Amino acid sequence: MGRAVIFHGPNCPLEIARFPRPTAVGAEILVRVACCTLCKSDLHTHAGRRTQPLPTVLGHEIVGRIEAFGPRAQRRDFRGVALAIGARISWTLTASCGTCFFCKEALPQKCETLFKYGHERMGPEQPFVGGLADWVVLREGTACFHVPDAVPDEVAACANCATATVAGMLRAAGGVADRNVLILGAGVLGLTASAMACAAGASAVLVCDPDPVCRERARAFGATAAYSPDELAAGIAAATGGRGVGVVLELAGVASAVEAGLTLARIGGTILLAGTVLPTPAVPLDPEQLVRRMLTIRGMHNYAPQDLAAALDFLAGPGRAFPFETLVGQTFSLDKIEQAFEHAHGTPGFRVAVRP
Ligand SMILES: [Zn+2]
Ligand SMILES: [Zn+2]
16 A cells, blocks of 8 residues: 545645555556655645646656556666666656647647646546655656666756756757856746756856845855846846846746846847746737847746756756755655645745655
8 A cells, every 4th residue: 555645625634545556557657756846836736826636646846766667668768778677767747648739849748638747636546646645657658767876866856847947948048058147036946047057158147036045045056146126137237238138037937027037138139938837917028129139038838858858967967066955945754744835835945855
């Protein structure tokens, strides 16, 4: 038997239920969860700020070890490296079919038959759909990756959401080497973006966050300068000789940050939006400015398998120069899940880790 934390809805107690050990059938892989970190979207769902099919098992930032293969399961990871029982793996947040319209458009995260770990209704036939459990059953169409030994569980858990999303943004920006980068928001994603942009050779990594503690932390994650929203316009003007920034990474999720990003991008600049995952007021857009300044504006939601590969390469390589372990504030056991959520809601900017 194994446990799964059932989320019935906001303001309902989390239920720790026991179910028989699942059997991996077809192309499934049974994974024993080593660690699951609570992502901000888990907290949004838990608090009722966003909805998803219920009941469910939350948790999608997961690292675990392979316990069983279904008869048709892939025995190699996405890079072609053999997978064996006991291998420590990370996997894409989503399982995609690979053949539908959006999969063929290189948008696997928008697959027409998408399955998203930690976001699906659990059923009696398969309760192990999220990371707050003893096991997760991986579906066909999930890209798996070995996790290098150098990356501790708590850091590896964040790879398949926070780190991979940032990797996808940097790829969509066409790289940041020798370009100055403005990062709006210095929470877990913003700090990750700061470190990745620094490691990728950005000429300057400029960070903005209203919280002085977040601004201070940004320096340890490679930021060249960190500004409050009030200081931002003057700071960017001074740092860029009045030209503006080449790449804006919006990870704040507030309309004012999006507006600032549109204003502060230089001619030919790219603005990538990934922070806004809840309804937000509309932002004015001046078409003439867009034309004359030749701006590119792009939204990013989740990522493709190659971005998770880049995320893991980063965490095992240049990422080790940055204090990623400090992003995880506290670790709780699965039986203390209520306390874990309570702590997570009270400590924005930090991940809370849950170990079964
Ligand atoms: Zn997430
Ligand atoms: Zn598809």
